[in-house]
Amino acid sequence: MFPIVSKLPDVGTSIFSVMTQLAQECGAINLAQGFPDYDPPLALQEALARHATTPGHHQYAPMPGLPRLREAIAHKTARVYQVPAPDPATEITVTCGATEALYAALAAVVHPGDEVVVLEPAYDLYGPAIRLQGGIPVYVPLDSPTFRINWERVRAALTPRTRLLMINSPHNPSGAVLTTEDLESLAALVADTPILILSDEVYEHMVFDGVPHRSALQHPALRERTFVLSSFGKTYHATGWKVGYCIAPPALTAELRRVHQFLTFAVSTPTQHALADALETDPAHDQQLPAFYQPKRDLFRELLAASRFELLPVLGGYFQLARYSQISTTESDVAFAQRLTRESGVAVVPVSAFYHNGHDEGLIRFCFAKQEATLRAAADRLREL
Structure with a gap:
């Protein structure tokens, strides 16, 4: 067999893929990977369908x-x-x-x-x-x-x-x-x-x-x-x-x-x-996004206000960082994220994955680009911790 010298020997499967796979195995609500659980605007979907059947648009x-x-x-x-x-x-x-x-x-x-x-x-x-x-x-x-x-x-x-x-x-x-x-x-x-x-x-x-x-x-x-x-x-x-x-x-x-x-x-x-x-x-679509996402952020923060998570401020994007020290002081963020997925049925991302050296600040990341029902179901499980 020919020897393979990897260009990225220390790089494995992305933590986002790992946590999504774990969520699927455990039947957990996936707040780990940054994707919405709702569809694009209907007009955009219709436009794609229209152009998918337009002659000349397949090359x-x-x-x-x-x-x-x-x-x-x-x-x-x-x-x-x-x-x-x-x-x-x-x-x-x-x-x-x-x-x-x-x-x-x-x-x-x-x-x-x-x-x-x-x-x-x-x-x-x-x-x-x-x-x-x-x-x-x-x-x-x-x-x-x-x-x-x-x-x-x-x-x-x-x-x-x-x-x-x-x-x-x-x-x-x-x-x-x-x-x-x-x-x-x-x-x-x-x-x-x-x-x-x-x-x-x-x-x-x-x-x-x-x-x-x-x-x-x-x-x-x-x-x-x-x-x-x-x-x-x-x-x-x-x-x-x-x-x-x-x-x-x-x-x-x-x-x-x-x-x-x-x-x-x-x-x-x-x-x-x-x-x-x-x-x-629809040139105004992008201007409507703050009003679309801020209520999701506010709802998720409100739902977790009675939990033992410490929520950090969020000024942009669609992620919420949370400190879990009131729940566990001995687990790494990776271990806590995996246990949360398996035992509570909510998948998150450990923030150490965003540091090249695995620096652990005791933080996890939730994605709140989800339907209200998804956020409420996840929060119900998280408040039980």
Whole structure:
């Protein structure tokens, strides 16, 4: 047998897949993996069905994405962020989910030996994707329990080998959001350096309590050096469609497309047409998402108010972090999450999974992008602890 030398010998199956599998085995309510248990808007489903039976819509779309979809994205971006519209031809690329956009961006600009600053806790894709390019993740912890960025700590992590810095707002898993002051601090930090930025903004339209989402696209100095990632899957409750996009200046877009064309080449044609229809016919959809998700957050927090979980603040995204020290002080977050799934029938994610070294803060993550009945059923079980 031929020897196999793994490029990621320390990486196993994603914790999200593991907890989802455990939930299925135990018949538990799955609040672990970040997906809704309700369908996309009916008009969007109907548009997909219509385009799935349209002649000519079953062949490859153009590599960067359908022109009409890229044009709709440009109009949406200008409308939402009150900025000059990105050029559909040279600054917008439709990708197979934001996951592919992130991987393609890293593959495009990170060379062996380059350092990439990652703010932890972070989505578990970041580190492995950097390492697969021969890059070196440099992990900087966020301040706990607020999960705000300590910019002096970030400054201390920069070296002449720093190629890129990754930010994520609204933040997964904590729900923290970046402020205008944060973007100013970031811009000052990278000024007069060749450091690039990757801004993961897939939860951009899920912000609460009147707090706005601040995009890197709104800061001219950052926009010149940033890959901005967005997700139709998150915005339209259709994570299984796996469609996202990247907005970046022309030079960065050109490099991203060099990778994209050999990674997936093109995204599902009827799906792109359906999304273009949705952006054209219901441009206000994204503006309605705060009012759609905030009641879910508030209901879930209200239902757990009488429980023994300590709930951390959530300003954005669709995840709720909770401390379980009043229930158990001896179990690791992994052990507690597994026991919760098996004994209480509610699957969650241990937050240590978002740290490269398994750092355990005694926190678990719930997903509240669920129907009210699902949240109530889960809360009934959780209050019994």
